[in-house]
Every structure is written in structure tokens, then in C-alpha cells.
Amino acid sequence: MQLQDVLFSQGFGTRRVCAGLVQQGWVSVSSSVNPGELTLCTDATTEFEPEGLVMHIQGVPWPYHEKAYVLLNKPAGTECSQKPSTYPSIYTLLPTPLRQRPTKSAIQGVQAVGRLDQDTTGMLLLSDDGQFIHRMSSPKKHVAKVYRVSAKHAVDQSQMDRLLAGVVLDDDPRPVRAVACNLLDANTLELTLTDGKYHQVKRMLAAVGNRVEHLHRSRMGGMALPEDLAPGRWRWLSRSELELLGPNSAK
Numbered sequence: 001m002q003l004q005d006v007l008f009s010q011g012f013g014t015r016r017v018c019a020g021l022v023q024q025g026w027v028s029v030s031s032s033v034n035p036g037e038l039t040l041c042t043d044a045t046t047e048f049e050p051e052g053l054v055m056h057i058q059g060v061p062w063p064y065h066e067k068a069y070v071l072l073n074k075p076a077g078t079e080c081s082q083k084p085s086t087y088p089s090i091y092t093l094l095p096t097p098l099r100q101r102p103t104k105s106a107i108q109g110v111q112a113v114g115r116l117d118q119d120t121t122g123m124l125l126l127s128d129d130g131q132f133i134h135r136m137s138s139p140k141k142h143v144a145k146v147y148r149v150s151a152k153h154a155v156d157q158s159q160m161d162r163l164l165a166g167v168v169l170d171d172d173p174r175p176v177r178a179v180a181c182n183l184l185d186a187n188t189l190e191l192t193l194t195d196g197k198y199h200q201v202k203r204m205l206a207a208v209g210n211r212v213e214h215l216h217r218s219r220m221g222g223m224a225l226p227e228d229l230a231p232g233r234w235r236w237l238s239r240s241e242l243e244l245l246g247p248n249s250a251k
């Protein structure tokens, strides 16, 4: 693939912009096999095998990814919308190329796998792979999502029993239930859900007579939010992490 096309596929702008980046001497390349060996490339039509290629654009390394699968530790006070109404969008926490990667759909760039409320913190996945987004967010696939819930009132056994047995929310007569519910301390629960309705945890807690004070998503499928990823920071998911997320989670 020509270097200008590799850059274009990664979201560095139009083909013309990408060719310009190369011609102006802003792009060096190395391979993941030999990361220390940087070669400046000023011919935008030079052919490269993209898999394993690491480009350095104005000195910043960018490993080629055919599809983007990233993890963000969502901070409080951010909205999972491209067009936020009140708080800054989580998309502003990502580098521009991730937001302008060309995709086959009308929407450019990576999209969040489901949404978290503005005040919810923790594990959020983003991708430009529509099938992955669908598989991870479909209630039929039963991907477990684990939430740490700080409740306003002490949680009692009858509330936990009702969360596990199922509660009816106002928009659907079918009860929704937690697949697991563990008490961490008097006011803190760890709740595992496999569906993802709007404000689901908050509405479930309200249905049993309690109230969510703070909500944090700590795990999806078999993968926990890494402790070394600070709030507001993102990183690429590794192949093994993608496998942990669920069966056939990525191509």
C-alpha cells in the first residue's frame, strides 16, 4: 500500500493532506520488528506492507491498525455523544486521527460501544468495526458488564434479592435482572448486567428503593479496566484483550 494511502486509512486527513505530510518530511517509518530503526520517507507513493508498520508523524509514533479497537477510562463530567449538550464529549479525549478514520458508514471515526451517563466513570470501548460494536452491545450476546455502584442508603438483602430476581422498569413490562450482585461494603455493590438499557443501573436501584450516588464500570466480558489507565486516558486494545472481551469479539 502506498504510504499516502496508509496514512489516509489511519485518519490523517484526505489523500492530498497525507501526501503533503510525507512530501514535507514529517513522516518516518519503522516496523514493529525493528522499532528503533527509523527511516524518513518523502515519497508519498512508496509501497509498504501496512501490517506491523509504525509511522512517526512529526515524531509521534502511530502503529498501523486495520481496524481501531480502543479503550478509554471515561472521566466524570463527559458525554458519550459526538454533539454533547452540556459537558465535553469523550471524543475530545481521543487523538484526531481516531476521530476521522474513513469508514464505509456515513459516520467517520471510532464510535463508542454503548453509552455511559455523563457522571458514570470507567471502562468504555470504541471502535470503527461496526460488527464488533454490534456484538459487544447486543443484549443477545450476553457480554457481562460489571458496575461498582455507590448507593445513597445501605443496601439490604431484600434489595439484592430483588435486583437478582428482576425489576420492572417504566418502559418495558419485562423484568430486567442483574446476573450477579455482590455487596462490597454497606453502601457499595458490584452489579453484573448483560443488557444495556438507558440509565439501567440507576433505574434498577431506584426500583428497589435506593439511589445511585456514583457509578463506575470496572469490567466488560473477561477484561477488567486496567489500573494503570488513568481517567481521561485511552489506549489500543491488544489482540489478547480483544479475545478476553468475549467470543469472536473482533475479526
Ligand code: URA
Pocket: 115, 116, 117, 118, 120, 198, 199, 200, 201, 202, 203, 215
Ligand atoms: N446504567 C446507568 O444507569 N448508567 C450508566 O451510565 C450505565 C449503566
